[in-house]
Amino acid sequence: MEEQSKPTVSCFYTVIAVFWNKFETMAMKLRAYAKINFGLRILGKRRDGYHDIETVFHKIDLFDELEIAPSSTLEFNCGSAKLPRDDSNLCLRAAIALQKYSGVSKGARISLTKRIPIAAGLGGGSSDAATTLKGLSALWNLDLTVHELHQLSTALGSDVPFFLDGASAYATGRGEILQRLDLEIPYWILVATPPLSISTAWAYSKFIENHQPPTGMERFTRAIQNPAEGGMQNDFEPIVFASHPEIKQLKGSLLKAGAVQALLSGSGSSVFGLFERQEDARQASGQFPKQYTCSLTEPSFNPDLIRSEP
Numbered sequence: 001m002e003e004q005s006k007p008t009v010s011c012f013y014t015v016i017a018v019f020w021n022k023f024e025t026m027a028m029k030l031r032a033y034a035k036i037n038f039g040l041r042i043l044g045k046r047r048d049g050y051h052d053i054e055t056v057f058h059k060i061d062l063f064d065e066l067e068i069a070p071s072s073t074l075e076f077n078c079g080s081a082k083l084p085r086d087d088s089n090l091c092l093r094a095a096i097a098l099q100k101y102s103g104v105s106k107g108a109r110i111s112l113t114k115r116i117p118i119a120a121g122l123g124g125g126s127s128d129a130a131t132t133l134k135g136l137s138a139l140w141n142l143d144l145t146v147h148e149l150h151q152l153s154t155a156l157g158s159d160v161p162f163f164l165d166g167a168s169a170y171a172t173g174r175g176e177i178l179q180r181l182d183l184e185i186p187y188w189i190l191v192a193t194p195p196l197s198i199s200t201a202w203a204y205s206k207f208i209e210n211h212q213p214p215t216g217m218e219r220f221t222r223a224i225q226n227p228a229e230g231g232m233q234n235d236f237e238p239i240v241f242a243s244h245p246e247i248k249q250l251k252g253s254l255l256k257a258g259a260v261q262a263l264l265s266g267s268g269s270s271v272f273g274l275f276e277r278q279e280d281a282r283q284a285s286g287q288f289p290k291q292y293t294c295s296l297t298e299p300s301f302n303p304d305l306i307r308s309e310p
């Protein structure tokens with residue numbers, strides 16, 4: 001496991017920008033990947049109302065699809081009835097923030113195909129927002145720096161900056177202070193999401209005031225390398241399990257099905273299990289009621305090595 005010394009702008013988006021300049025009439029298709037949290041500690045409440053946390057974000061093989069095409073106005077459409085269409089929608093908020101910041105008067109037609117369950121601890125909305133920022137920067141030929149994109153994304157949500165670049169990161173602060181990681185996870189990751197939405201703001205509001213120091217990146221990531229030792233913890237588990245015992249049962253089912261470790265992702269409702277054998281993971285996913293959403297990520301998955309179609 002190596003720490004990357006400097007965040008790099010994905011060359012993928014540079015390629016998109018070049019491609020875009022050549023074929024201006026075509027829409028670009030982008031993938032917005034979901035994440036899980038390999039552990040999450042709440043370190044205490046801050047003066048600004050947010051909480052300091054310590055976590056490791058890790059992208060999994062589950063994604064929303066964004067199609068972005070030129071238009072004179074800003075338009076958004078999505079097949080999912082659960083998403084707001086007004087400017088509380090994170091894609092539109094990202095687009096409006098970018099218009100305001102850069103002073104462009106151009107629009108875009110943004111179409112979102114939603115696959116990541118909503119309010120499920122998988123960062124779907126944040127990933128859509130980060131991907132919109134990057135896609136529109138390319139469409140509008142904005143030459144934004146990593147710092148500018150980071151500032152814009154932090155204003156949209158605490159975990160939005162993570163989705164700008166890289167497959168895994170150790171995060172502190174609100175979740176926006178990132179140290180990129182090269183994580184090779186030698187397990188099948190099964191994510192199971194019950195038909196339950198959990199508000200992150202609600203989950204934080206139930207946290208009993210307590211200040212603790214961070215573990216530090218080295219110790220925190222060591223627990224990920226040895227999941228069977230049980231060192232990974234998520235401080236939202238006692239809060240969420242107390243109100244939703246079925247999520248605690250879900251974690252128990254994953255462990256019973258052979259997961260070496262199972263943990264709540266973010267503030268839930270998703271729980272992921274790490275499996276040594278694909279067969280065990282597949283069998284585990286087959287046991288859940290049909291209202292549950294399951295996704296399976298193969299060992300060493302890294303979305304940076306996959307190119308979405310232009």
Ligand code: C5P
Pocket residue numbers: 049050051052053156157158159173174175200201204
């Ligand atoms: O930043 P984001 O919009 O995702 O956060 C949603 C809500 O979750 C915030 O309004 C805040 O109440 C809570 N939150 C927090 N500490 C964090 C992240 C979020 O208290 N680090």
